[in-house]
Amino acid sequence: MDRALAFDEVDKVKTRGKGWIHSPEFDLSFFILSPALGFALALVGVQFAPLLPLVALGGSYFIGVPHYLASFAFFFGDENRRYANRYWYLFYAVPVLILATVTALYAAGSTAIVHAAMFVWNLYHVATQSSGILSLYRQLSGGGQVERKWAHRTILFANAAMACWFLERFPPLWNPLVAVHGGFPDLLRFGCLGAALIFAVGYVHAIARRGFPLSTAEAACLVSSLLLFTPYLWVEDSNFATLTMLIGHFIQYLAIVWLLNRRKYRPASGSRGQRGLGRISESRILVALFILAAGLVFVILDRGSQILQISLAFFVFFNALAFTHFYLDGLIWAFRNPFIRKTVGPFLTLEAQRLR
Helix, strand or coil: CCHHHHHHHHHHHHCCCCCCCCCHHHHHHHHHCCHHHHHHHHHHHHHCHHHHHHHHHHHHHHHHHHHHHHHHHHHHCHHHHHHHHHCHHHHHHHHHHHHHHHHHHHHCCCHHHHHHHHHHHHHHHHHHHHHHHHHHHHHHHCCCCCHHHHHHHHHHHHHHHHHHHCHHHCHHHHHHHHHHCCCHHHHHHHHHHHHHHHHHHHHHHHHHCCCCCCCHHHHHHHHHHHHCCCHHHHCCCHHHHHHHHHHHHHHHHHHHHHHHHHHHCCCCCCCHHHHHHHHHHHCHHHHHHHHHHHHHHHHHHHHHHHHCCCHHHHHHHHHHHHHHHHHHHHHHCCCCCHHHHHHCHHHHCCHHHHCC
């Protein structure tokens, strides 16, 4: 029996409802309600200011870092590695160029450019992941592909409006905009809000043409995606608002990577790297140990760089890692690519779960 069909039957048993990627419990915990943890951390940081550094460290290193590193699981799959080797200039040369660019900007004292680019790319990256997960729910519930662009742009511009509403809290982007023209920030925030409303109208119209309502899972994912950026509206520290917004995104990403690898590489076979990936994905304990170890390594790197007075090198590495994650994700989750559709799609939108 084909492996995809075999796992189709396994997950058919596990999924006790229509339109869920894995199961109601799993999806609600890791895809839909995960932003609530970020909101809870935001409340702790706001109400108990002395705890803010500890919350920021925990969120950044023990949730954020494992999420960044999870992108590299792609290279442990045998067919993925062969594909990456064929297009080495995309998968290997560009990340080196990213590291060189970030290093050059830090050396030139242009850290504001790095931070501004991170802010903007984060916005697009997170909104794209949210709309991507929503697309999975749409396919599982039988929605039309035409809705995708409306949903993505609605989420993107709604998130952008919230991120930019108090942009004065983020000087690396606010200062250059105001330097060009004092009215640019207002144009940006109201322009994003207007665009979100326009695309939302188009999205509602596209949904109405379905002939049946959104599934519970799809509706819940949509609401979660629209609320994800709300910390920007009530957390005054922009960097902390970004982190608490990202917590939900981090958890979603770790869950989707774990689920993909668990379905695709079980039972473990192939090269040593692929077998290792399969074994890790089979064990929640090994996944937890990976997350803990990744966080501890980066805490040590952070503290060690401070002791050795080479913190700048650590920041260059950390930011380059984040940009590389953004870039690689644009390649390894690009469903418009036939290779990605063939090697990823069947394990996330299983045919048995599409039955309505």
